[in-house]
Amino acid sequence: MSKTFISYIKCVGTGPKHNRDLSTEEMRDAMKQMLDGRAEPEQISAFLLGWRLKPESIEEYRATLNILDEQTKKSPVSNGLELGYPFDGKGNHPYIFSLAAPLVAPYGMTVVVNGTALQSSKGGATVHDICTTLPIPNNLRYFDRTDYCKPLSKLTNIRQKLGLRTGLNTLERLPNVGACNTALIGVFHKPYVKKYAEIFGDRYQRLMIVKGDKGTPEIFKKSHLWICESGKIDEIIIDPADFGIETPTFDEKLDKEAILEMIANPSETLQQIAKLNAAIWLFAKKEVSSIHEAWEMLNG
Template sequence: MSNIFRELLKKIGSGVHTGENLTRQESEVATEAILRQEATPAQIGAFLIAHRIKRPTPEELAGILDAYDRLGPKIDVANLPFEKPVTVIGTPYDGRSRTVPVTPITTLILATAGVPVVMHGGDRMPTKYGIPLVEIWQKLGVDFTSLSFPQVRQLLKKTGLGFIYLPKHFPQAHDLVPYRDQIGKRPPFATAELIWSPCEGKVHLVAGFVHPPTEERFQETLPMRGINYYTTVKGLEGSCDLACSRTAIIGLGQPTDPPRFERLLLNPRDYDFSSKDVPLESTDQAIEQMRSVLQAQPCELMDAAIFNGGFYLWRCGVCEDLKTGFALAEAMLVQGKVAEKLKEISTLSSEELAVN
């Protein structure tokens, strides 16, 4: 396999004049060789940095995701008892370091409203070593790191919330973390992970991005993969969190016949929300802000929580318009329903661990 891989490496690493893009099938073969570590460490490192410099094509991203499908965990969403499609949240695995994330609260709001959500990621990792989602969930009382894959699937079925934890559920992907550190840059796999769905069946995929060319690749890659219901967000630090400090640039992939793409520019000031994002000072500060929101206590993060929660309630089909979504998100927080959902998830996750 290392000899086959060498030819694929030569193809993408030969420079501007003689280098070539991989086909979707070649990209899948290369990715599988990397995930299985059938290529040598030198080859893997060279491939990741060469591919980073070249930039992946939509066909290559589709091939990477084909390999992820072949080797990674898959939840069959067709057998889940939900009226709404599962929303898969794709955020950078290297976490947050500048702004307090609101993603966990958004997912709790959605789950409370009957929209199932699946997240995925690992521990702190390069290049940013920011706060990962799984660590936030632990401090909120839900330890996804200890759940087996069947337990995650069961928790999703019971509560509408699940988390694929790479070290436990997809160790081949987790084993690439040292390479990320050694090359000092996010490899193309980090881009593919934003639009990876660890689910089998129709989903609503949400992906954060920073640079417009990344979103353009998403628009081509996702339909190749049969995903036409998706949302792209130029979010805080590449996450799916809408910023309060600027107009949100959002892409709406609509599963119509034929599928279409629409652009939405959403200014929080048009709806009287704060124009400030909450800076991240420490993990404890972030958790304190989230707990204040869940307890409906006045805090800096409240506007961001309502703004994001209301938008996603509308986007996921719970509400007919944005204003109704914002009002519903606020009502669920004030009435304690979101806090109750967190308590339910924490209790059931602990029960799942106790059984096994």
């Protein structure tokens, strides 16, 4: 049992009057102890729960991300765009990244997604399910966490038993394994936009944050999009109706097999949604000056 780690648990788990944020060095050490096994499973669970409830500070997030970077095996890709998906999947809509990726291949873009083998907590499918079950385009790269960050992967069982989202759920979405200069990540709520910009913004030349489908970076309906670049955040609104696309409707719950079938045999509407997202990717990578220009180019 790590006695030092107990002091970190006390920082996050003694209640509102006595909790405090950890310093950068304290957070770095706490994360190292979780990853190298010095902290016991019970201690890790206690810390992650307290850290979530405290809640996490930007300094703590960035210190943790720094340690994860040190443990992550990078595999740089050419002209990469990283998409930050929740690892626990979704069950309301199919994924569109494997449908959109071929559309940006002519522009030399490599699309990067990350994941691992988890049962979807939402009863649907995960990025891992898509990339290991269906054929994927040549310009789509899937990185599995068990390969690029084994120490973090070893915490999966503890985190699943805890049964709650923690700060690690946020950080694991953009590990930047592919050393991309551009990334898209989804948010559930607008207040998280500034937080995500502060956590991830300086890791990319351009970070785009989408109030997308269930926290994913995918747009299926009228959505807000924030562009983080050079310390500034600009907001735009994307509405599929402006591109002549009807908002698709699906059953409230889709299982894994239904999602895989929709991707393998996409409807015309789903293909149009994929094309709109591809246009957003081209705009993100500055291949065009606007999403409308990218849309016209993809339809040319």
